[in-house]
Amino acid sequence: MDPQLEAFLRQVLVGLSIGCYLALIALGYTMVYGIIELINFAHGDLFTFGFFISLTIWGLFDVPMPLQGAWILALPLIAVVVVVLTGGLNVVIERVAYRPLRGSSKLAPLITAVGVSFMLEAIYAYIWGANQINYPRFIPTTNFLSDFSRIIRFTPRDLLLFGVTIPLMIGLTLFIDRTRLGKAMRAAAQDREAAAMMGINVNRIIAITFFIGGGLAGIAGMVYGLYTGSGRFIMGFEFGLFAFTAAVLGGIGNIRGAVLGAFIIGMVQAMSDLYIGGEWSRVIIFSLLILMLVFRPSGILGSTQSVEKV
């Protein structure tokens, strides 16, 4: 096969994989924004929390590398624990730092979010160190396509990434669309006061939204660790920024939009890294965002009215 074509196909897979974990973070961003219109700067740090806390949980046991036998079954169990912990942390943050400010100006919770982010990052650095941290190689990297190409790769890690993230995205969409709770969330997003008058406990809905958003970010952090094998205390800032961009690109408040935006960003990143040079990727992604917003202010899938939806 032509190496040029192989490289291109390889980058398609790279772009999709970046899109996967960005999408999980972007979902939390977009849900929170949909309901309380807060740009939650601390959201990316929950992703980091998922990474570190899962690392600590693995460290409690003597886990074989790569995972074997019963340990493969332990993976979903640990994932559930991580979701509960990160989701719980996000609920606590909401209760302490955002809820008391709900009546005041929109800028106040923005600043507390920054404060929470500073605090979390410093605590991570204190507990787990400021260096880049290695995440053990629990999942092997044997290439399923090695007979077919020396550049294109599809490994058990890709299987894990796509196998975890895509069902989660579909599940969340169905949850929002089909369940009573999802309906209540949409109602709260559309008009909080009206929803409260209809008997919806808005505080509870908001807490649930933060729990789901935090949990998704947490599981993204864990999957990211298993997938790439490394992370840093401050990485949540970077990924949060790109996830936020993804959410806006797709139309903030829109679930499908966040996923679409994440995949677009992943793909643009992968292609510009290869064909233009990594030093330009950020310029290209954010220029794209500006152009997008200028010509279609509500994002790709956002409604043209300024009404936000979950």
Add this chain to the structure above:
Amino acid sequence: MLAKRVVVFVLLALLVLGVSAQDGQTVKIYTSWPLTGGTQAIGQSMLNAVNLALEHYLADNEGMGPAGLTVQVVPLDDASPTSGAWDGQIEAENAQRCVNDPECLVYMGTYNSGAAAVSMPITNAAGVVQVSPANSYAGLTRSCPTCAEDEPGIYRPSGEVNYFRVAATDDVQGPAAASWAVCLGFENVYVLDDTQAYGAGIANEFVNHAEEIGLNVVGRSSLETADSDPRSALTAALRDGADLIYGGFVLDSGGPRVVQAMYDEGLFDEGIKFMGPDGILSAALIEQVGGAEILANNTYFTFPGLLPSLLSNEQGVRFYTDYVEQFGEEPDPYSVYAYASMQVVLNALGSASETGTVDRASVLEAVRSTADFEGIIGTFGFDENGDNTAAAFYGYDFESDNFSNPTAITPTMHETCE
């Protein structure tokens, strides 16, 4: 109310400080490099080494400082939460603090060459000697082809040389690495860097020299942050048929991730190797990539001197064992240079006292005339630019569990490869 409390607190703090300040003859050495943020680990290790050097000196001289002086190390941090890394403005403040403090006779720093560019004119104007353990940008001390045309004069408003560095410079290291790569039999290199002053700078030096000596550079790219995905660059390297990836990185700017990804993506299995500069050579690297087996037989490194664990001279062994015992971790390679810088400074304080008064001028003069000094990094001194006269580079490969087989490397070694 809050404002009032803050004022009261500040005043109280000043009072505490005022009371605790000792009288007697005290000499202060200000150190300035990041103690928080991404390079925190390196900065802390360097500070530990400085304190250890002082401790060793005192132990060897029955608890007496040089010429009976009380030596005090004042550690400053030049990183800020507003930038998350070294901050030029804070570095300027730090240098100014030393200049304003009559007891500050030595300013030790910085880690980042960019920060030195800010503090050097300040210490220079005040005639305070500045000793850097780690700066490697050539233009700080002399003119070079890739430097700005007014360097290094712009850092010396007084016209005098007041800045001395123990580490060697990138404009030798990058070319030496390229020559070494030729000798190792590599033909096609893909060059990757972190877009930072050090990483991109050394990668530029590597590329320039590679083109001169006929080493083929098949491609070049950058990782914007330590969290950028390195796989795209590896795709390009595979596509373009590279047999070596040269990475201009420091530990926390993504170098470990590149090595990790090369392993995970099967590049090492294909026989493609990795070569990196001193910024990423560290014991911490082994842990960060997830084990020695990943580095073994796959990686090459260049470093200006011998590593802490490989130091075989008496001082080196003492430093290494005491450091590991006291701090419970491997010293960072640059901590050797911090230790050596402190040795030079203590030695200079001693010889300054022989001339009579110990003040900024006499200490500066004493550091300037350092020659044939027996330190932890061997015998060395400073030339008229302030560079280390004995600076030499070694190439390392990685065998079983550690960096090994140090080989002296130079920018012209490709001619004979011996």
Add this chain to the structure above:
Amino acid sequence: MSTLLSRWRSIPRWAQLAILVAIVVFVPPVINILERQTGFGLLTQINRALIYVCLALGLNIVVGFAGLLDLGYAAFFAIGAYTFGILTWPSLRLEYSFFIAIWICVLVAALFGMFIGAPTLRLRGDYLAIVTLAFGEIIPPLVRNLDHITIRFGDWVLVESFNLTNGPLGMKPLGRPNFGLIESVAGLPPGQLDPGVNPTFWYFIIVILVLIVLSASRRFEDSRIGRAWRAIREDETAARFMGVNTVRVKLLAFAFGASFSGLAGAVFASMLGAIFPELFRFQVSIFLLIIVILSGAGSVWGVLIGGLLISTFDGVLLAQIMPSIFPNSDVQSLRWVFFGVGLIAVMLFRPQGLFGHLGRRRHTPLTIEEAIHGDAA
């Protein structure tokens, strides 16, 4: 605080001025005495804090006055600093005098303010914030990559490997103010009055800068344009229906806000004598936003005092006093935790900001007439 304020207002205006001048002039000697005791580098800290105050006052126009959330304000700071760099970096051979260059920087920053403002005028609320954030994210990598510009049209090469910004190495040295004319008139040797890195010199230059920015801010606050800004902040739709030309008013907010930042950036670049792409990261935008909101968005005096307090809280209390009170502890590595906790605490207890009430004369909502006449000019 409020009794102090009312007492202050009862003093005649000339006396107020005299007291202020006295404070300003006596700060350096007093600080120098303190400096000998503490060694905190206080005057340089104050200089930095005052630069942040200038920047925050510019951001205050956009966020506080006009209510447009700007998350990428550091971009204008960078544009000011880099314009100054390009104008005075010896390698580019332009070498403009400081006093000319800073005004060009103001102009360039204002133009960029309008340039980024113009396409965002259709956007509302947070979408605007996101565009500014994106703009702020583009500028640092852009200046970092502009060290080898090559522009080709087929075979015709317009520019080959042109180094505009010196990339990651940063631009240095940059021009400093030159008082050659005064020196020759006063018969001093050339270079006698050069500020170099002397913090006292820079203190006075920065105080002049703060005065310019402060008085401009105060003027805007009470002018027609200031009232128009307030009108669009309170309710943009209503303001438009009442005849406020929202497009023009918003563009002006961006232009004026950016121009303050351009001026501060130029002075900052000259004071430091060197600039690097990393100095203008997103964190700087956030820090400035923190100053504006924590001090009470919209209040000029509030931002002045708040900016000084917040900068010194971090630079002096957290970075220097705490470690000297608790040596050999983890205070240093927990500095960001304290900063974060401080932010959360202040916002929870005073969501309207610390000094939001300071110097705000009008507490009544805007009248319709005010809003209409706000754009009459």
